[in-house]
Amino acid sequence: MDLRSALGSYAFVSNFPQHEIATTPASIVLSGARRCNWCGFYEFQNPAKLDLNPLNFGRHKWGGVSRDNPVYAWLDLSLFRAEALQNPTASDKQIMHQILKTARSMETNATASSLEKALTGVFKSSKAERRVLIEILAICGVLQPKGRGGYFAEFTLACEREHTGQHFNDWSYPATWWRGSDGVSETALAAYFPDL
Known part of the structure; x- marks a missing residue:
C-alpha cells in the first residue's frame, strides 16, 4: 500500500x-x-x-x-x-494489465465509481483500496480526464481544481472528472510504467 x-x-x-x-x-x-x-x-x-x-x-x-x-x-x-525497492513480479504486471484492460473497456459515460465496481475481483482489494488506486492513476495522468488539467507534465493549482458540484461525488481531483470515454493515457502509462 x-x-x-x-x-x-x-x-x-x-x-x-x-x-x-x-x-x-x-x-x-x-x-x-x-x-x-x-x-x-x-x-x-x-x-x-x-x-x-x-x-x-x-x-x-x-x-x-x-x-x-x-x-x-x-x-x-x-x-x-528509506524503503527497499522492489521489482514488480510477473503477477504484479498481469494484475496491472487487467486493471488497464478494465479501464479501457468501460462504457463511454462510466465514472470512477463505475470503474471501482468493475475492478472488484481483478485484484485482492477492498472498495477503499480500489478507490485509492484509481485516484493514484488519475494523479499520474494514466486516467486523465480530457479537457481537465492534471499533474502529468503540469501542476493544476488548488484554485483550478474544480469539483463536479454533485454533492454525492466524493472522488478527489482529477479522478472525479474521469469518464470511460477518457480511457487510458498511453503517454502517461509509458512514462510511469515503461515495462508494461
Missing part, C-alpha cells in the same frame, strides 16, 4: 511550483488558517504540532490519503526513500 501511495505523491509533486504561501494568493478558512490557492497547503500557527501519525496510518491502511496535500506528499516520499 505504501508503495502505491508514493507513486501518487511523486506524481503530485513532480511539477510542483516553487513558491511560499506568504507570496501567493490565499484564502482564510473557518479555523482562521490561510490556505494557499496554488498548492492547497494550510498554514499552521505551530507546524511542529502537526500530527503526522494519521497520515502515515493512511499510507499503510489504504495506500494513501490526502493525495493533494503537500505535507502528506513530503511525509510519503521521505518514508519511501
